Amino acid sequence: MKIFTFIAFLGAVSADCTKHIIEQGDTCYQVATNYGVTLEDLYIFNPGVECDSLQIGEHLNLNNECIGDDINEEDLDENEESIEDKEGGPKEFEKIHVVKYGESCCSISDLYNLDIKQLIEMNEHLESWNGCADLIVGQVLIIGDSSKLPFGCIVHVVKESDTCCSIEEKYSIKRTDIESLNVHNPDWLGCAALIVGEYICVLPTQAPEKGCQTYKVISGDTLESVSTEFETTMELLNELNKDDPEWDKGLAKLVGKEICVWKKAHVVSIQSLDKGITKNDKTLDFIKVGYYEYWGSSRKCLKKQAKNINTKRYTHIHYAFAKISQDFKVEIEESYFDDFLDFTRLSGVKKILCFGGSKFNDPGPTKHLMPEMVARHKDEFISNLKVFLETYSLDGFDIDWEYPGIPERGGSPEDAQNFLDFVKQARSTMPNYIISISIPASREKLRHFKLEEMSEYLDYMGVMTYDYHGIWETNLPPDQRFLKPHSSWIDTVSTIEHIKALRVPSKKLLVGIPLYGRSFVQKDPNCFTSNCHFINKKPIPGRCTQERGFMGLGEIREIIRSRKFRKLAYERRSDTNILTYGKNQWVSYLKMQVVESRIEKIKAMQLGGISEWTISMLGDTRSS
Structure with missing residues (x-):
């Protein structure tokens, strides 16, 4: 031995x-x-x-x-392979900047610690027509290695409903223009393969002939959606178009007409336009929610107790989950009550009590409680909840109903209206408390929510933009079992755009970010990209979480630190990381650099914030 x-x-x-x-x-x-x-x-x-x-x-x-x-995990980045490297694509897509309203070459240079001369050298078109004086909203500037990104155009971010025909009409261009402008674009796969969230060139970068950059109004446009798309404000749109005699009729009456969305003469900053605007301090600032799952406090490792939560990272902490009793009172798991009291003592954050979750709504003894509560017992539950929130000095509550309208989970067609009525009554009873809900990414499941009406009474909605794929897909035919990441940025953007199309205000949407990975067993251990297959075999569970097909970020880091991985990769198109280890184990996840990059993108999209599931997954397995 x-x-x-x-x-x-x-x-x-x-x-x-x-x-x-x-x-x-x-x-x-x-x-x-x-x-x-x-x-x-x-x-x-x-x-x-x-x-x-x-x-x-x-x-x-x-x-x-x-x-x-x-071993320092960051020292291992040199082992990480970019999947697109073999395809000749750019290694770091983050080396570009999309111009926002009010920005100048000076402010952009300061942002990236560049000299203006460097910025112009990397973007030859700026010098050719005095571009720094005439930056256009949506214009792409290279702020890194210019040999990697041959852009020099105004970009369009592809949305779910887009086709080349709709893009041609929107920008008054021809199909041949789109093809020629994107000939060097590594994301471009042709009009037959538009991908939601990708950037495509739609106009060459040149000085505008008119004072305005124009936009052709399409059906469904609102002031908010147009201002969001062009990263400006509704107040500025009103100012730019005030001389149009038909402007006051609303955008619905202007479909097919061109409106002004940018004007060279306007060089005021967004900050100055914000002065005098009424602000709701609960929803205007960027919200960062961290979910605290109480059962994580008793794990053997990746253990997190409420008193040890890093409150500096978050603005809101969601306690997952309180229970709805059979007589519609609020209950806390008895053996974890001391930990709950530690949660109530947190300072510097909003403390939100959550109800529901997948297990609560799974077929079983509690699946009927949520639909029954909103249908016939909302009076007593809201009354009991109000007393509970007051007793423990909590700031609000969140309902994670998974899912209304699904019969096998106790749902019925009446759930949508009943849930809306519950939210209305809760807001009327508790006007000064934060009220939020968690909503699925699935379009089919979203049909059972009256989101537009509910948004009027909610402070925010947490969108569960993760678990798009997982080991539940082993029931698919073998030829359809692909190694797809569970939280692709493309899927995330598609979901958010769909919900915005349902007329939910952007500022009330929190994008879900998973602090965990989903795993599969590879069919071919040498094949790890999204066109590879997995087999119907259960993956190795994380040693702390002990759930097959699931691994906390701390567990993934542990494998990386131990150097027992076969491959580390970054898939640029989906903006996800890939880990393979053992004989045939495959995990998709987001390392913290990608998480922070996504948070910046979400801020740029002018959304309300983010929610991370869950806080304990960030832990260091060695600390337990």
Whole structure:
């Protein structure tokens, strides 16, 4: 039996790291028994180990001191492969800047710590027509390696309903113009393959002939949707078009007409336009919600207790989940009540009590409670809830009903109206409390929500823009089981655009960000992109979360730190990270650099904020 020990240094603290070298005939059970550790602990000390295929000479950790504590995850970025590298696409899509209203070359240069001369050198078209004096909203500027991004145009972000025909009509251009402008665009796959969320060139960058950049109004446009698309304000649109005699009739009466959306003479900043606007301090600022799941406080690792929540990262903490009792009172899990009291003592954040969740609404003893409460018992529940919120000094509540209108989950066609009536009554009873709901990304499920009407009474809606794909898809035919990331940016943008089309104000939408990954078992261990397949076999569970097909970000980091991965990759089109490890394990996730990048994109889209599920997934497995 071969064993060796070495000293691992972490700051000023040292600890013995003990390992066993696998010999012929060794099994995990034998190793655990020989060293007096449990088989469960052996799995914990060796993330990703496959006990049915141990290799002679392989090292097994015998305690928790060996798990990569001398490795910095950021040092491993050099191992990460960009999937698009092989296809000749740009390595870093973030090396561009889309011009917003009120920006100048000076402000953009300051933003990226560039000299204006550098900015002009990377964007030759700026110098050719005095471009810095005439920046156009929507124009793409290169702020990194110009050899990677041959843009020099005004871009259009593809929406779900877009076709080349609609884009031609919107910008008064021809199909041949679109094709020629995008010949060097790595995202361009042709008119037959438009992808929601991608950037395509629609106009060459040149000085406008008129004082205005014009936009042709289409059916369904509103002042808010147009101002959002052109990153301006409704007040400025009114000012630019005030001389149009038909302007006061509303955009619905101007379909097919061109309106002014940008004017060179207007160089005031957005900040100055905000003066005098009435603001609702609960919804105007960018909201950052962190979900705290109470059961995470009792895990063996990735353990998070309410008193240890990092409140500096968030503006709101959602406690998941309180329970609705059979007599429609508010209940907290008894064995976790002290932890709940610690939650109520948090300071510097809004404290929101959440109800529902997938398990509460799963077929079982509680699936009937949500539909019954909104239909026949909303009076007593709202009354009980108000007293509970007051008693524990909480700031509001959130309803995560998964999902109204689904018969197998206790739903009925009346749920949509009943849920709306509940929200109305709750707002009337509790005018000064935060009231929010969580809503699905599925369009089919969204049909059972009266979102436009509900938005009037809600402070915000958390959109669950994750779990688009997962191991539940093993019921698909084998030829349709693709390794798709569970939180693609393309899917996320498509969902948000769909909800906005349902006339939900942008500022009331919080985009869901998962702090976990979803996993599959690869059919071919060498094939890891979205056109590869997975097989009907359960993936290895995370050692802390112990759920197959699911891994917390902390568990993923642990595998990376231990260097027991086969491949790290970044898929630019979906804006997701890929990890493969073991024989055939595949995980899609968002590392924190991608999370922070998405938050900046969401801010640029002028949405209300983000919600992260869940806080504990960010933890360090070594701390438990």
